[in-house]
Amino acid sequence: MDSGYSTVQILLAILLISRCKAARKWDYEPILISATSSDDSLIKLEPNIVRLGRGQYGLSARVEWNYDVTEETMVDAIVYRSSTGDESDYKLLPYSVPKQSFYDYMNTFYKDVVMKNFANCSNVPQFEGEFQPPWPKQTYIGDKCTVAGDGLPDMVPQGFYKIIFNCTGPDQPSWSLIAVFKIINKMF
Template structure:
């Protein structure tokens, strides 16, 4: 009996296991982005879809942030899915950012997803540990940002997704972002 046979099987098993890592099994195409602000002197938002390469699109944005965030500043986000993209076909799905303080959002979703996906294409604040207020007044830029999926599910059903993000607070402007993205499943 060949004593090298078990060694070959072990090496093949290790090779197969190393190739079975979890990875994003979807790709996306931005369809539209829009923003609103109740007072553009305090926060002005602009966002648009930009072509990066053949069949590749990203989002560029500019945010002029000129107001102070407080413990009473609240954010929330909801996601709708449609298999056709028709406005009447969108249904609310359970992926959401429940209404919470801006600082809780920064220490949760922002840190887990936004910082990971947008650090390379924007000047958004980055931090380790817990965010230490205040949120800086600044002009923030995102240039040809593409989501690589860090912090998002590996598997996503194909279709159209509408993401609505809102921010409000007493004696503060209300503003929102709405993005529509088409999700396509990929095999590799």
């Protein structure tokens, strides 16, 4: 009888361990998404928030990319958080993409987050291994994209998050994306 009880305990422990996996413990609502470009003839960005259903939102975008990226093209992203959403309440967070070359970005954050979250709803370039230049000049479309959270932290504090993404380079346009999301913790 004692060995049967131990077997049940072991089976329960295995069941509990197999069910314990990391998963996103937050949900989001996009509040704002905007873009700027120093030259719309070289890069034109048209992001927008789309309603998918009751309480469900996605992101759509059209990006007309008409310039060559070089080794000197630099990108960075800065993330701020506010508990109230008030502009004066935002504080800088350590979640960021440090200033780096476009090609380094492609092999890190782009591959780990952008490809995983936007591959199913857009025509952004996909690759395995190292990114091989050039970045294609074309029109990119994202349609009703939702962020699954792949490559992002599983747990973040509730509040408003502002993300500012910048891209610059010599003899290239400067452009940026600004997005604000309200993060809500999920119970299950």
